Amino acid sequence: MDRPRTDIVLGLLREPNGRVWAEIRPDGKHLAGLRAFPGGKRRDDETLRQALARELDEEIGIRVRRARRVITLNWDYPDRRLRLIGFEVTDWVGVPRSGEGQALAAEPLDRDARADWLAAMPPANRGLVNALVLPRCLAITPPVRADGLTGWQARLESRLHSLPAPMLVNLRPGPAVGQASVPWPALARAVLAAGHWPVVNPPADRSWPEGLDPRVGLHLNHARLMSMSAGQVRDWQARGHLVTAAVHDQATLERAVELAADLVTVSPVRATATHPGARGMGWAAFAELAEAAAMPVYALGGVVVGDLPRIWRRGGFGVASISAFW
């Protein structure tokens, strides 16, 4: 039988100016020399929040006043099986200071600083960093209609300015238009100019991100998720691209975890008008997939922004939709 997981509570302390506190793991400890969030093991007699309060008091001398759980992820090291529980802490008493001799500093963390943080932290922390920078809403564009790409692009550009920024915007003109005719760089620029975070579907030749703005994310649909090599995905991520993936079941989730996708959509949660005939998996199945994920999970399929509290209760992170946003 698998060894039980050890719960690790982590404080993601965010200052009002957007800086986030992190320490350098001290010599002699697991992951020594890497940047890490303050926190540690939950004791058997503690709740998660009690453990968070104790760890942050002991380690950096602060008293937590407001914290919300933003992500939980399972991570296996060769010698230990962990469950990392990240709490975003936005109000506390005291100034964080090193209580255990570790270097401690608050650094900016936003979309542009994301890649530097990921490079400095252990791979396990990718999901935690992403949970601090990703918007909760992912708007997927509807496909091109009878009026063609020009009408679609005009509708997109006008809508972008009325969507509350920032959002993730997944550009999907759909199969009716040839990849070659889609003006991807111009579309991505329009999304960026409106303050959002563009995500595109790379064509099959896979060499495409050459020269692409690193702020543009790349989406792996089912076919790409199953065929893409981990090395290719790592290469995109090393250039700063966010990599998103479509998950429908345990097998596709395992593949997304293997490729270390930055976020996944899980669908269809409910039956939707855009995919007639597809039955929703329901919230219990969604929760099971969210629990096994190592990255932020967006519910997709018949969900709306008002479902966010329900999504959070089931271990999800955000909401993805076509019809809720267009």
Ligand SMILES: Nc1nc2c([nH]c(=O)n2[C@@H]2O[C@H](COP(=O)(O)OP(=O)(O)OP(=O)(O)O)[C@@H](O)[C@H]2O)c(=O)[nH]1
């Ligand atoms: N504090 C902290 N630990 C992390 C992070 N990411 C991550 O994988 N871990 C792992 O989570 C565990 C944290 O537990 P800990 O800090 O109480 O454990 P430790 O090994 O330092 O102390 P120990 O000597 O009591 O075993 C370690 O195995 C650590 O490598 C992180 O961002 N912060």
